[in-house]
Amino acid sequence: MSLFDTLVLDPTFTCSVCGKTHTTLQTHSLGDSFATYRKGSFIRCCPVHYGILREALYCRHEGTDEAPKQEVWLVLWHGIYAGHAPDEESAKAALAKVDRLDLIRWLEAAQSDAQSWQSRYRRLFRDLDDWKDVRDNPPVPPIEGQRAPWNFRQLPDEVWQDADPLSRIIERNALSAEEEKASVRDSWGW
Ligand SMILES: [Zn+2]
Structure with missing residues (x-):
């Protein structure tokens, strides 16, 4: 083909x-x-x-x-x-x-699309980086009477504590139905 x-x-x-x-x-x-x-x-x-x-x-x-x-x-x-x-x-x-107005509309659409993909990439990367950090440095249970160490991760506890954290990360970074439609993976013209 x-x-x-x-x-x-x-x-x-x-x-x-x-x-x-x-x-x-x-x-x-x-x-x-x-x-x-x-x-x-x-x-x-x-x-x-x-x-x-x-x-x-x-x-x-x-x-x-x-x-x-x-x-x-x-x-x-x-x-x-x-x-x-x-x-x-x-x-x-x-x-x-x-005309030029069409150009401006196309430019805006292209820039919005690029920004959207960049932010999705950063979110996914941060999730994976957090997960790797938890995997390599498992959190120490807080000592009674002491304040728990500050958590800088964006990854919720229920994700990294899950039996399959990567699947949960994929789920929370999945395209929404609208984004899926915009990404044109649904139809091949037939
Ligand atoms: Zn037909």
């Missing part, structure tokens, strides 16, 4: 035959780097700098083995994926309408 890229369709694409909603589209036209692009993403290996590109979406209709091809037109603006359109004319119109 050769590599492909995944485009997030925003708005979603509805099959004109069976009504199925498609949230993503696989393409071999944008460099095949196994990347996921959403509106506003810079496409590193994009062969089209500025223009529109005809792509095909295959919808496997419910209850059949048929997967007829339907056209989706991609809009590419200075190497950025700027969305999709159902036909050539509306793709041309969408390309002509891209």
Whole structure:
């Protein structure tokens, strides 16, 4: 199986035959780097700098083995994926309408996404670092009559005291349903 890229369709694409909603589209036209692009993403290996590109979406209709091809037109603006359109004319119109406000929105989305992943990484790293610290330096029970030593860990006692602390750490750092949806792991365009 050769590599492909995944485009997030925003708005979603509805099959004109069976009504199925498609949230993503696989393409071999944008460099095949196994990347996921959403509106506003810079496409590193994009062969089209500025223009529109005809792509095909295959919808496997419910209850059949048929997967007829339907056209989706991609809009590419200075190497950025700027969305999709159902036909050539509306793709041309969408390309002509891209402006600086779109750029600001895309920039904000990209920075928010990067900040969110950085903070998730830091939280997960801190949890694992705390767990390693507890494993290597098990807490000494407090001596009666003396104040317990200050705990600098963010990891709650019930996590490191659990029989399987790593599973608890994975659970508390798991993506929320909304984050899961945004990360586009759910659908591959069929
Ligand atoms: Zn269909």
